[in-house]
Amino acid sequence: MTAAAPETIPSSTTYLVVGAGVNGLSTAWHLAMALEARGAGSGADVLVIDKTGPGGGASGIACGLSRGFYMTPAMHPLIRESFDVWTYDRVGFGFQQVGYVSCGETNQLPDYERIHKSQNEHGYRSDLYVGGEAHRFLRSVWPDLDTRGIDVALHEKMSGYSGTRQAMRGFAEKCAEHGVRILPGVTVTGYDLANGRVRRVLTDRGAIAADAVILAPGPWIGEHWRMLGLPMTLDLRYADGTLRPGVDMWTYWRLVEGEVYLDGPYLTPEGRDPPIFKMELMNTPVEDPKTGRRLGDFTYAYWKYAAERTRRPGLQGGSVPVKLGPVAALEPYGPANAGYQPGPEFRDYFAACMASRMTRLAHARANYVDRPSGGIGAFTPDNLPIYDWMLPNLYMIADSNHGYKFTGVGKLVAQHLATGAKVAALEPFGFSRYAEGRTFGKTNTNSPWV
Numbered sequence: 430m431t432a433a434a435p436e437t438i439p440s441s442t443t444y445l446v447v448g449a450g451v452n453g454l455s456t457a458w459h460l461a462m463a464l465e466a467r468g469a470g471s472g473a474d475v476l477v478i479d480k481t482g483p484g485g486g487a488s489g490i491a492c493g494l495s496r497g498f499y500m501t502p503a504m505h506p507l508i509r510e511s512f513d514v515w516t517y518d519r520v521g522f523g524f525q526q527v528g529y530v531s532c533g534e535t536n537q538l539p540d541y542e543r544i545h546k547s548q549n550e551h552g553y554r555s556d557l558y559v560g561g562e563a564h565r566f567l568r569s570v571w572p573d574l575d576t577r578g579i580d581v582a583l584h585e586k587m588s589g590y591s592g593t594r595q596a597m598r599g600f601a602e603k604c605a606e607h608g609v610r611i612l613p614g615v616t617v618t619g620y621d622l623a624n625g626r627v628r629r630v631l632t633d634r635g636a637i638a639a640d641a642v643i644l645a646p647g648p649w650i651g652e653h654w655r656m657l658g659l660p661m662t663l664d665l666r667y668a669d670g671t672l673r674p675g676v677d678m679w680t681y682w683r684l685v686e687g688e689v690y691l692d693g694p695y696l697t698p699e700g701r702d703p704p705i706f707k708m709e710l711m712n713t714p715v716e717d718p719k720t721g722r723r724l725g726d727f728t729y730a731y732w733k734y735a736a737e738r739t740r741r742p743g744l745q746g747g748s749v750p751v752k753l754g755p756v757a758a759l760e761p762y763g764p765a766n767a768g769y770q771p772g773p774e775f776r777d778y779f780a781a782c783m784a785s786r787m788t789r790l791a792h793a794r795a796n797y798v799d800r801p802s803g804g805i806g807a808f809t810p811d812n813l814p815i816y817d818w819m820l821p822n823l824y825m826i827a828d829s830n831h832g833y834k835f836t837g838v839g840k841l842v843a844q845h846l847a848t849g850a851k852v853a854a855l856e857p858f859g860f861s862r863y864a865e866g867r868t869f870g871k872t873n874t875n876s877p878w879v
């Protein structure tokens with residue numbers, strides 16, 4: 430969504446949010462509400478700028494899944510907050526609470542048990558099914574599902590998805606309703622720093638002074654990091670005393686996704702929208718259902734109904750992202766970037782995962798929607814977000830990989846900004862974790878979404 434550039438921009442504001450993606454907009458909207466509630470200001474004190482406009486980055490092209498299957502327990506309070514944000518206005522945000530089902534093998538059973546326990550402790554309701562019970566549950570939802578090799582299934586009741594255009598429109602409208610100004614077509618070109626603080630944010634349309642800057646630039650975080658003079662490598666310390674020196678601060682991954690048209694309805698036997706389906710079978714290779722050719726050494730795929738972007742009813746989903754390294758060309762971003770599109774290997778793999786599991790998806794390869802999709806994400810050294818003050822007046826929301834699951838982060842950050850009080854759920858994600866031995870560790874999955 431691109432809009433015409435404004436004629437003039439203000440030279441100062443109380444709060445300046447850089448980035449009109451899901452993180453920036455959720456923060457701006459919640460900040461406006463928090464200021465109003467405390468009688469400490471209003472949305473008029475909050476300005477959002479973006480070089481394109483709402484949804485110009487990762488938020489405009491995401492799969493839009495909001496689910497809580499994370500092996501890192503610190504993620505569960507965040508996803509619980511996000512549920513409240515999505516359900517604040519399900520219609521406005523286009524949130525479909527269909528649930529989410531993750532399937533695995535015995536090697537992940539202890540992880541599933543831990544996730545299930547932690548989710549329920551944080552009020553994010555899920556059910557766990559093991560062995561034959563898992564098969565019975567799965568067949569009750571998808572009677573044509575081949576459950577071979579599946580030993581465990583977790584059903585999250587509060588998960589769902591949102592169409593990205595609808596969600597972006599919804600968040601932008603919420604900002605407008607509370608008097609927050611969103612200025613599209615304004616590019617940050619640098620930061621005027623004095624005494625370790627941001628004095629002014631420099632843009633191609635003039636400088637803006639702000640009491641506090643909230644930086645939510647999605648995959649462009651590396652550029653801002655450089656402009657702020659922050660370190661491009663880090664020494665990582667883990668809780669067990671391990672030290673990993675000189676790790677790249679930002680690593681780019683290609684988030685691969687695709688769509689497949691449906692031959693018929695994709696509904697449960699009761700006629701409902703099925704949950705989002707995901708399977709990670711770490712010991713089950715993927716083969717071409719017709720030729721038997723091996724397409725991958727393990728199974729990892731997810732899909733959900735997708736009507737927003739497909740001309741015919743279809744499913745949208747993806748697999749494990751592809752690591753690019755510390756350098757990536759971000760422009761043009763997303764499907765417009767011909768250099769980073771999923772190739773035939775992804776199509777074959779994704780379609781084979783579908784066709785080999787559900788008979789109604791037997792023609793997934795022939796029905797694959799042949800058009801560009803996907804985009805790049807910038808991952809932190811431990812693949813989990815950073816929410817922290819990087820300078821005394823610059824708060825950073827660095828997460829181009831989980832934003833739809835974490836719309837609640839904007840609410841928590843706003844609470845922190847408006848009150849000055851620490852917010853417990855955000856504390857584990859501070860930047861100091863890397864130096865202080867609280868770096869998040871390795872988990873038992875082939876995906877970087879840990």
Ligand SMILES: Cc1cc2nc3c(=O)[nH]c(=O)nc-3n(C[C@H](O)[C@H](O)[C@H](O)COP(=O)(O)OP(=O)(O)OC[C@H]3O[C@@H](n4cnc5c(N)ncnc54)[C@H](O)[C@@H]3O)c2cc1C
Nearest residue numbers: 448450452480486487488492494617647829830832833834
């Ligand atoms: C293909 C794909 C699928 C995904 N699927 C999911 C999913 O199913 N669920 C999920 O939770 N997450 C998913 N993600 C991740 C999710 O999209 C991101 O975590 C989230 O959108 C990040 O939001 P953000 O607001 O931080 O960044 P963005 O949405 O990228 O917004 C950042 C904004 O900052 C602006 N900006 C950057 N630099 C400047 C500058 N110099 N000056 C002015 N403006 C600037 C950009 O124009 C952009 O609009 C997916 C991502 C991709 C790419």
